[in-house]
Amino acid sequence: MTALELLDYPFMQRALIAAVVTGLAAPMVGIFLVQRRLSLMGDGLGHVAVTGIAIGLLTGTSPTWTAVVTAVLGALLIELIRERGRAGGDVALALLFYGGLAGGVLLTGIGGQSAANLQSYLFGSITTISVADVVWTMVLAAFVVVVCLGLSPQLFAVSQDPEFARVAGLRVRLYNVLVAVVAAATVTVAMRTVGLLLVSALMIVPVAASQQLARSFRATLVGAVLVGLVSAVGGLWVSAVASYSARVAPGPTIVLLSLAFFALAWPVGAWSRHRQRLAAPFPDDPYAVEDTDEHDVAGHHDHAHGPACGHQAVPHGDHVDYVHDGHRHAVHGEHYDEH
């Protein structure tokens, strides 16, 4: 059976839609969380949403909606604690992590729900997603995409420098709350795809991979969305094909695939940053004495430096220095000067 024949199954069609939507929306929020250095906020919200799921299972209402509501409340709480003291931001996240998870497991037990029921939310069950869930996932994702793209200049400014944004007249608190609410919505979007415990991965890992190679915010965003999409769809496909021979869960496969993108991007990024550092111009000393007698001639020098001589050429003021065994050689007439 080929991958395309898999698409004849309605459950695979629904799963594919959910994967595309999640891969698209999650990195768009994630980039603002990474920018604020709040990479773990998605994780905190995921844990809080566990309690919401349990409440839904306990009361017989739709777990998707109870999860949205508790995640939004958790997001507002995190934002409140963050606003009141930067020093306590990570502690606040930790409090919510454990409170949310413990509350969820406790409530599920009280309701007598089988552990498997909660597990489908903890680790995702993209292939059992219902039509109604697909529709609501798409609606939530559309909200996330519209907010993140439409207000991206404002959200960028507020995340980059909140104080400057406030003096610029932006309603910083409103935008902070908006990011928190959108993150909470994303948690519920990704809940069925990768599960609550791995939600944050799809928000953060594609951004982490993309920013290895990007120099601008826009490039990071485009790259992150691409990595998110390819990981989500690719992970679903790999797990579907592999499931003929072994039990391969789609959620973890998607996350591991996005981590693989990071593992590929990181060495390339590290190498290119290293190259950039080596080639960065030496600072030009504006107070250098323009005295031709005052220079330091390099000793015995057989090698002729040139564009392809193998030594790193670095701009220095109006000329080029060649990095040679820890020395900086600049051409001066027939010889080289030490710079």
Added chain:
Amino acid sequence: MPLTPRPAPHGQEGRAPAESAAPPVRLTGGAVALGGRPVLRGIDLTVAGGDFVALMGANGSGKSTLVRTLVGLLPLGRGGLELFGTDARRFRDWHRVGYVPQRGSAASGVPASVWEVVASGRLTRRRPLRPLTRTDRAAITDALGTVGMADRARDNVAQLSGGQQQRVLIARALAGEPELFFLDEPTAGVDLPHQEALADTLRVLKDRGSTIVLVAHELGPLAPLVDRCVVLRDGRVVRDGGPLTDAEVHLPWHTMLGGGTGHGHGHAPDGAVDHGAPPVLSPFDRPLDSPAPDATEHPR
């Protein structure tokens, strides 16, 4: 509209004439408390249009606190603050104000290009959900050119030197084409060539008729530009007048004479002022330099 007795001078968009009646900044009897402890007391400061004012003083003298109060980041405990003749609590023309925060770095958790950071300064004049207009782009390009960073527009800010990042932050403030600039310690940790580049940029702004309020520990190459020096000591103004004379420049701050506090005993001479707060914060505490959340938002 302002409810102050004086006529509302600035209903119109864009630049006001330089001879406009209301001064850009008028602070009367200003007092600011951080974490419940009084920091600034009895500050009267009026900045006229086109003035270049340097706020000086030792570490902990309150000069940064004063600037952060003037731009609305810290709440005024007592006294009145008017910006362009409008009570600061009702002031909404933030596009007329440019703020360059005290900051080692312009970078954040995600790469951002120089152009993107500078473009965020244009948000003072942009409505949400509208694309950049040609005017916006021209202003951003012009701001980059003014600070001499036009050729670095596509570079990642995180890879610039401290002095270059400072220039990016100035360009960000410039992009909104403000009339009134607040710069918080723009020369701190910046080497002499970059301080001179900064002085050139500020000279351009001064020649355009901008009003500039600048916090500095030392003036260095900026000294020739300064029209007026306000010296703070322990939260009070001890000197307000023309540029510092050579003799005054070499006076240590704590011996500066003036109509100030009148008692000089028991203060830490030069280091940071101890506000007496416990050093450890719980998750629900606010750091001392952060305003109470209920008193901070600009009303809209």
